[in-house]
Amino acid sequence: MTTFALIPGMCHGGWCFEQVTEQLRRHGHRTYPLTLTGLSERSHLLHGGVNLETHIQDVTAVLTAENIQDAVLVGHSYGGMVITGVAGRVPDRVDSLVYLDAVVPRPGDSMWSLVSDRERQWYLDVVETGDAVRPLPFFDPRATPHPLASLLQPLAITGDTAHVRRNVYVYAAGWADQSPFTPTYQRLREDPSWTTYALDSGHNLMRDAPQDLLKILLEIAEPG
Secondary structure, three states, rough: OOOEOOOOOOOOOOOHHHHHHHHHHHOOOOOEEOOOOOOOOHHHHOOOOOOOHHHHHHHHHHHHHHOOOOOOEEEEEEEEHHHHHHHOOOOEHHHHHHHEEOOOOOOOOOOOOOHHHHHHHHHEEEEOOEEEOOOOOOOOOOOOEEOOOOHOOOOOOOOOOOOOOOOEEEEEEEEEEEOOOOHHHHHHHOOEEEEEEEOOOOOOOOHHHHHHHHHHHEEEEHOO
């Protein structure tokens, strides 16, 4: 049995992993689809102080409370910031990292510094209180505003991530226009320490290519 912690991207909750969660559990794996503070069913906790550090603490708290020692952390899009921070914070609780069409930050990087001007323009479309970014019009109706501070705060990694058994990148090759993640994928597929996949899917891999994604996750769960 493998333990998966599934981290959503911007504006989404753990519900976005519904299909994958159900299938992983059918295969006998312990699976935690997490919703980060200030989002979805936790949107009532949104305030200006919710930042990247808050979201890293969300995940580390679950790993600690559930006494998880060998988590496979799966981060979609913004979730790549979170899983990288968690792996550095509690290295003894993390087995592998899986980035789903996600950012792969280095220390000092933020979402703001890693994305293109087009994404930055979106980040400036904030709600009336000024502390959260509005969901894009084509998002799932359940999407909620995303804490702005989490996109601006640089990542401070405390710890060594060299212990990670597998680093995996799953690239969505089916964007209607240019993907902001193409340079990341091209860089990592030349790196022998990474395993990379390209799926004919839009950015929302969990919705658009759930069976292909499930196959990849089940391969990661295999020992060795």
